[in-house]
Amino acid sequence: MKYIKIGNNIENASAIALGCMRIHALDNAQVENLIMTALDNGINFFDHADIYGKGKSEELFGEFMANHKDLRDKMIIQTKCAIRPGYYDFSKEHIIESVETSLKRMNLDYIDVLLLHRPDTLMEPEEVGEAFEELYKSGKVKNFGVSNHNMMQIELLKTGVNVPLVINQLQLSIVNAGMITSGINVNMENKESVMHDGFLLEYSRLKNMTIQAWSPFRYGKAGVFLDNPDYPELNAEIDRLAEKYGVKNTAIAAAWILRHPAKIQVIAGTTNKERLSDICKATDVDLTRQEWYSIYRSAGHHLP
Numbered sequence: 001m002k003y004i005k006i007g008n009n010i011e012n013a014s015a016i017a018l019g020c021m022r023i024h025a026l027d028n029a030q031v032e033n034l035i036m037t038a039l040d041n042g043i044n045f046f047d048h049a050d051i052y053g054k055g056k057s058e059e060l061f062g063e064f065m066a067n068h069k070d071l072r073d074k075m076i077i078q079t080k081c082a083i084r085p086g087y088y089d090f091s092k093e094h095i096i097e098s099v100e101t102s103l104k105r106m107n108l109d110y111i112d113v114l115l116l117h118r119p120d121t122l123m124e125p126e127e128v129g130e131a132f133e134e135l136y137k138s139g140k141v142k143n144f145g146v147s148n149h150n151m152m153q154i155e156l157l158k159t160g161v162n163v164p165l166v167i168n169q170l171q172l173s174i175v176n177a178g179m180i181t182s183g184i185n186v187n188m189e190n191k192e193s194v195m196h197d198g199f200l201l202e203y204s205r206l207k208n209m210t211i212q213a214w215s216p217f218r219y220g221k222a223g224v225f226l227d228n229p230d231y232p233e234l235n236a237e238i239d240r241l242a243e244k245y246g247v248k249n250t251a252i253a254a255a256w257i258l259r260h261p262a263k264i265q266v267i268a269g270t271t272n273k274e275r276l277s278d279i280c281k282a283t284d285v286d287l288t289r290q291e292w293y294s295i296y297r298s299a300g301h302h303l304p
């Protein structure tokens, strides 16, 4: 496992994190096995949200934490708030209430990182700032960030939020690489040059914000691009490199994200412990520049 620095307070976060969105479908023993496998592989970062499994994911994780109090200070635990049924809610009241609920469910005294899950267009930056300050001063939340935010929304938040925003969690994979593609197709008239979300990659690097890549293997609603007949060239190239580096195809797909110098952390959402161990081998792979571009091109992305 490799470790990265996040902001100024988190010195050693594993480059691969365990996303806990899907663990609500597991039983206690399976959750225990999965978390132990993560820890055995050097993963110390765990991603949650108040809404995963309608709270069940945090609850199951909390049952693990209740039985393993000794592990707490070895773990970096992140959760998110602000998605409510039919709306987004950056009100002070909701942010604080959501954190209190997450703390109870997960059997924790503090959360290492709190993210605002999706931008609330009705946000009042000062109100978010008050909520964050209260949570920080009470020791209930140590660090803050956002998810699915563009750069101007982050700048807007910063007008009222005084604590550093150190993470932006965004969808990113070989096949879902808009933030990379728009930066490659500069000064062009093709559709790839359309910048949907602003200069997310460059902004994050300039502002020392860690990008967390969610759904690093997903393709379409229910599938993954690995071993998928929709991507024959990509899979041939990934399989060739998997053989070269002696790892599984999942590790190459994760290594492609880790190779980017933008401090990207991979949030793997598997509930399968063998797969998780395979993915962790990604940190042993250092793709060359040519290999990185070759994977990118074989996914159907073109260089201008």
Ligand SMILES: NC(=O)c1ccc[n+]([C@@H]2O[C@H](COP(=O)([O-])OP(=O)(O)OC[C@H]3O[C@@H](n4cnc5c(N)ncnc54)[C@H](OP(=O)(O)O)[C@@H]3O)[C@@H](O)[C@H]2O)c1
Residues within 6 Å of the ligand: 018, 019, 020, 021, 022, 047, 048, 117, 147, 148, 169, 170, 213, 214, 215, 216, 217, 218, 223, 224, 226, 250, 267, 268, 269, 270, 271, 272, 275
């Ligand atoms: N901020 C946001 O808006 C947002 C949105 C979505 C997710 N997230 C976070 O990101 C994490 C990861 O998201 P995700 O679960 O969609 O991402 P993922 O890791 O790309 O996908 C994992 C899913 O794909 C399945 N899968 C099937 N074949 C696979 C293969 N060969 N390799 C890897 N996975 C395979 C897994 O099944 P098995 O379990 O059987 O392996 C699992 O259901 C979530 O847990 C959550 O923490 C954040």
